Amino acid sequence: MNARILLVEDDDRLAELTAEYLRKNGFEVDIEARGDAAGARILEGRPDLVVLDIMLPGLDGFAVCRAVRPHYDGIILMLTARDEDIDQILGLELGADDYITKPVPPRLLLARIKALLRRAPPAGGEDGAEGDSLTFGNFRISQQTRNATLAGEPIDLTTAEFDLLWLLARHAGSILSRDDLLQQLRGIGFDGLDRSIDARISRLRKKLNDDPDNPTRIKTVRGKGYLFSRHDWQ
Numbered sequence: 001m002n003a004r005i006l007l008v009e010d011d012d013r014l015a016e017l018t019a020e021y022l023r024k025n026g027f028e029v030d031i032e033a034r035g036d037a038a039g040a041r042i043l044e045g046r047p048d049l050v051v052l053d054i055m056l057p058g059l060d061g062f063a064v065c066r067a068v069r070p071h072y073d074g075i076i077l078m079l080t081a082r083d084e085d086i087d088q089i090l091g092l093e094l095g096a097d098d099y100i101t102k103p104v105p106p107r108l109l110l111a112r113i114k115a116l117l118r119r120a121p122p123a124g125g126e127d128g129a130e131g132d133s134l135t136f137g138n139f140r141i142s143q144q145t146r147n148a149t150l151a152g153e154p155i156d157l158t159t160a161e162f163d164l165l166w167l168l169a170r171h172a173g174s175i176l177s178r179d180d181l182l183q184q185l186r187g188i189g190f191d192g193l194d195r196s197i198d199a200r201i202s203r204l205r206k207k208l209n210d211d212p213d214n215p216t217r218i219k220t221v222r223g224k225g226y227l228f229s230r231h232d233w234q
Contacts, residue, residue, distance in 0.1 A: 003117055004028045006047040008038045008064070009079070010056050018051075021106045022113070035059030042068045049075040049113060052096070062094055069095035075116050075159050079104065092199035097160040098186070099196070115186065116159070134169050137233025139208070139217075141169050155207050160185075164200050168218060168228035177225035201226060 005022060009015040010033045019029040032041045036058030042050055050072075054061035065076055078099040092099065100112055133142040141148040146162055148155045157165065163185055168176065178197050186196075201218055204210075210217040216232040 002026050002028050003048040004030070004045070005113070006030050006032060006038075006041055006045060006050045008032045008035070008041075008050060008052045008056065008061070010034070010053065018106065018109070022110065025110055027113075033057070035061065035064050038064045039067045042072055042074075046072070047074060049077060049117060051077050051079060051109075051113070053079045053102075055081060065094045065096055069158070070156075073158075077112065077116060092160075092196055093203060095158050095203075097158050132170075134172070136169070136172065136230055139233045141166060150208060157207070161200055161204055161207075164197070165204055168226060172228045172230045175221050175225045175227045180225065197226075 003026075005027050007015055007019055007022075007029055009018065009031065012033065015031045015033065019031055022029045030041070030045065030047070032038050033056075035056030038050075038052070038056070038059070042064075052061045052064060056064070059067075061078055065078065069076070075098075076096045078096045079102050080099055081102045098112065098116060100109065133140060133144065138151045139148070143166055148157060148162070148165060164181065167181065167184055181197050201220075202212070205212055205215050205218055208217050217229050219227045219229060221227055
């Protein structure tokens with residue numbers, strides 16, 4: 001079954017051209033032009049991936065993402081017309097899985113969508129593979145079921161947050177630089193400006209009850225990167 005995409009874009013011509021290109025590459029694509037209607041379309045239709053523009057009539061993309069994320073576990077790829085850190089960081093902190101700056105070449109958008117869908121769990125939740133699981137004290141994470149628990153309670157993670165947390169946990173005790181993380185998660189190097197990793201680390205710390213002022217579970221190693229602790233999970 002082809003992956004289903006909801007394209008939330010108010011530029012009619014751009015939306016139609018983008019949808020046509022994605023359809024030619026095997027996707028089922030629906031279009032929504034208004035932000036105040038997008039939330040219902042997402043929650044009712046449950047697409048595999050949402051391409052969500054920020055500047056929309058009725059409700060902006062940030063508000064849409066904030067409203068649907070607690071109830072929608074699919075992928076959200078945000079489009080921003082401005083190459084500004086605040087847009088990118090805010091989108092990620094609201095639960096977006098990735099962002100891309102407009103204008104975006106169709107081939108780049110297609111590549112980013114395919115990469116996100118490859119990382120996402122298929123419908124039904126499990127991939128049937130012999131997945132790995134890791135346990136550190138009262139924290140457990142499973143690649144097969146793509147879930148994590150802390151003290152027996154499930155942790156609500158987006159696709160991108162799970163991927164980052166799994167990568168850190170799999171290299172527990174080792175320092176991973178931003179470049180390491182971006183190369184493995186997105187296939188790009190760190191340009192000195194990309195704050196997506198930092199934003200997701202901040203969200204993960206909150207969800208792992210890690211003190212943001214003195215984190216012990218996901219530690220910042222100044223000038224080098226991040227380290228997932230093998231300890232401090234009681």
